[in-house]
Amino acid sequence: MINLGVNIDHVATVRNARGEKHPNPSTAAKNAIKFGANSITIHLREDRRHINDNDLKIISSIKRIPLNLEIAANSKMLKIALKYKPNYVCLVPEKRQEITTEGGLNLKKNKKKIKHAVQKLNNSKIRTSLFINPSINDIKMAYEIGSDCVEIHTGKISNLIKAKKNFKKEFVKIKKCAIFAKSLNLKVHAGHGLDYKTTKTLNQIKQITEYNIGHFIIGESIQHGLKKVIKKFIKILKK
Ligand code: PXP
Numbered sequence: 001m002i003n004l005g006v007n008i009d010h011v012a013t014v015r016n017a018r019g020e021k022h023p024n025p026s027t028a029a030k031n032a033i034k035f036g037a038n039s040i041t042i043h044l045r046e047d048r049r050h051i052n053d054n055d056l057k058i059i060s061s062i063k064r065i066p067l068n069l070e071i072a073a074n075s076k077m078l079k080i081a082l083k084y085k086p087n088y089v090c091l092v093p094e095k096r097q098e099i100t101t102e103g104g105l106n107l108k109k110n111k112k113k114i115k116h117a118v119q120k121l122n123n124s125k126i127r128t129s130l131f132i133n134p135s136i137n138d139i140k141m142a143y144e145i146g147s148d149c150v151e152i153h154t155g156k157i158s159n160l161i162k163a164k165k166n167f168k169k170e171f172v173k174i175k176k177c178a179i180f181a182k183s184l185n186l187k188v189h190a191g192h193g194l195d196y197k198t199t200k201t202l203n204q205i206k207q208i209t210e211y212n213i214g215h216f217i218i219g220e221s222i223q224h225g226l227k228k229v230i231k232k233f234i235k236i237l238k239k
Pocket of ligand 1: 007043070090092100101131151190191192193194212213214215216
């Protein structure tokens, strides 16, 4: 079964543009689950540019919403995650100036810190995932760290496909990583920059069992509605 996680950060982006209460991210989260999404992803950034602490508090209290919280691997964020106990945590790198998460974690540099965070989360029975670039070495390290899953950053292949450039090399790289991760019993997820076409392409890699998609789903929903967009993704992932 291939899972669709809907990232609702940009519902909060639109709300924050006016500094008021509308549109409500928790309503979007409930609707996405109602329309067939398997989980909801929110990224609590250090600058709270979209999702804020109150959103996390509300959404994590709604038991029918399987929640995937993305955070940087630092003690402040870890404390928040352990307080609200989402179902899943995905550790991501974070740079304040970036527009979006530009690459995977530097596991080599931050191995000790990330291992500590994963252990704490595992002790709290929170499923852990590490957002990584498609690299065999990073998968080895994710295994050594003891993470349950890896989420492969699909930004590069997405950009190549959208620009109609040759994406074969990147596709093979992701496929090799997915096969290797699965052989180590790591669950394989994918995310970043995905749309219908890129998801359809990546869905040929059967080892990938979860897609986390945000910007495209929320953007496309403005034109076609969240229900239609989610149903279309579910259809693609069933093939
Ligand atoms: N997965 C992770 C770990 C991310 O950091 C992001 C972006 O916040 C996404 C998935 C979703 O990316 P996009 O909004 O481009 O679909």
